[in-house]
Amino acid sequence: MRCPNCGTLMNRHAEKPIKDPHVPEGEVIASIHYCPRCGKVEAELEPLLNSEINFRE
Numbered sequence: 070m071r072c073p074n075c076g077t078l079m080n081r082h083a084e085k086p087i088k089d090p091h092v093p094e095g096e097v098i099a100s101i102h103y104c105p106r107c108g109k110v111e112a113e114l115e116p117l118l119n120s121e122i123n124f125r126e
């Protein structure tokens with residue numbers, strides 16, 4: 070995953086479960102990525118189901 074700000078390859082920082090009301094199970098896994106250059110943090114959802122999920126910071 071590349072940083073949307075500066076294009077630097079981001080480091081995978083952590084994974085954590087988050088609540089999502091659009092998912093029947095109510096929980097999805099978010100991979101947190103950290104940009105070592107500008108400090109941008111992005112969360113990328115692990116697709117557990119075939120549903121579209123919009124994640125907002």
Ligand SMILES: [Zn+2]
Nearest residue numbers: 072075104107
């Ligand atoms: Zn960056």
